Amino acid sequence: MSALAEKSxxxxxxxxxxxxxxxxxxxxxxxxxxxxETHRQFVLLADTQALxxxxxxxxxxxxxxLEVALDYLAVGIDPEKTTICxxxxxxxxxxxxxxxxxxxxxxxxxRNPTIKDEIRARGFGRDIPAGFLCxxxxxxxxxxxxxxxxxxxxxxxxxxxxxxxxxxxxxxKQVGRNVxxxxxxxxxRVGRLxxxxxxxxxxxxxxxxxxxxxxxxxxxxxxxxxxxDPNHLRASDPGTVEGNVVFRYLEAFDExxxxxxxxxxxxxxxxLGDVALKQRLETVLQHMLAPIxxxxxxxxxxxxxxxxxxxxxxxxARAITEATLQEVxxxxxxxxxx
Ligand code: TRP
Numbered sequence: 001m002s003a004l005a006e007k008s009x010x011x012x013x014x015x016x017x018x019x020x021x022x023x024x025x026x027x028x029x030x031x032x033x034x035x036x037e038t039h040r041q042f043v044l045l046a047d048t049q050a051l052x053x054x055x056x057x058x059x060x061x062x063x064x065x066l067e068v069a070l071d072y073l074a075v076g077i078d079p080e081k082t083t084i085c086x087x088x089x090x091x092x093x094x095x096x097x098x099x100x101x102x103x104x105x106x107x108x109x110x111r112n113p114t115i116k117d118e119i120r121a122r123g124f125g126r127d128i129p130a131g132f133l134c135x136x137x138x139x140x141x142x143x144x145x146x147x148x149x150x151x152x153x154x155x156x157x158x159x160x161x162x163x164x165x166x167x168x169x170x171x172x173k174q175v176g177r178n179v180x181x182x183x184x185x186x187x188x189r190v191g192r193l194x195x196x197x198x199x200x201x202x203x204x205x206x207x208x209x210x211x212x213x214x215x216x217x218x219x220x221x222x223x224x225x226x227x228x229d230p231n232h233l234r235a236s237d238p239g240t241v242e243g244n245v246v247f248r249y250l251e252a253f254d255e256x257x258x259x260x261x262x263x264x265x266x267x268x269x270x271x272l273g274d275v276a277l278k279q280r281l282e283t284v285l286q287h288m289l290a291p292i293x294x295x296x297x298x299x300x301x302x303x304x305x306x307x308x309x310x311x312x313x314x315x316x317a318r319a320i321t322e323a324t325l326q327e328v329x330x331x332x333x334x335x336x337x338x
Pocket of ligand 1: 012044049318
């Protein structure tokens, strides 16, 4: 292990609004399984953040804490190596958020590209829940409370890390020393995976995504429905690879890069039919998801085990986040009762 790896602390998280899908897996999820071997890693079940645009459905947010935890365990996040914790069980994060809110302007929050996109996508207009507008500050609290230096996230999250570092610099300046550390976003090489129909990004609403828990039949059907090249009618016709969802998934999940390159060339030339192409992807996905689904089912049969993983992880995380909060309170010179 390099000195750098030893020193770096990794934090990632997922909003608990639904079980995870292949987009999450290609994004940061599968990286976390590797990173836990070389780094100190924390993974946050971000239920409080999920509430910022789901306050009308707290039930969904609560139920999905366990669903996402199952996904983590299923893909091989090992609770002996990675601390898995529940955001709402860490009150220090809420307190840090309150303190950090004084180091951010509303104008800056409204300019945050991630927030801007999300406000548009959700049709909030001016009726933005204040908690939603401020969730980047809460995420800054998450990241800094663990003193994370590396945050593996999708590219849509990069502006959140930038905003976190601005808060870090301001708080440190106010305190007069570096109580907080800056973090670096690590963005996966494979860009965001498209939905099955190729029109949008995958969502947790399930109909346009392949869930990690998908049955063999669901996988088969999803691949069958994938958008390819609408002008590629006969196998012998030349086809287009760009915008072809099947190729995006092969790029993300087929370990044999040379074969994928060959398939692309063949498709462009003509002579590779959609049925054969989809058959290849289905084989790759069935092979990849079978062990994940098995582990998920096994863990789901033992909810007490999963709960204990979360209890233990959250207990450990509580000590760490409380310590950071204490340092910030002292650094800012808040009133001390004892
Ligand atoms: N914003 C992330 C998402 O939408 C979830 C998240 C919450 C997170 N806190 C985090 C990610 C801290 C990285 C670090 O999925």
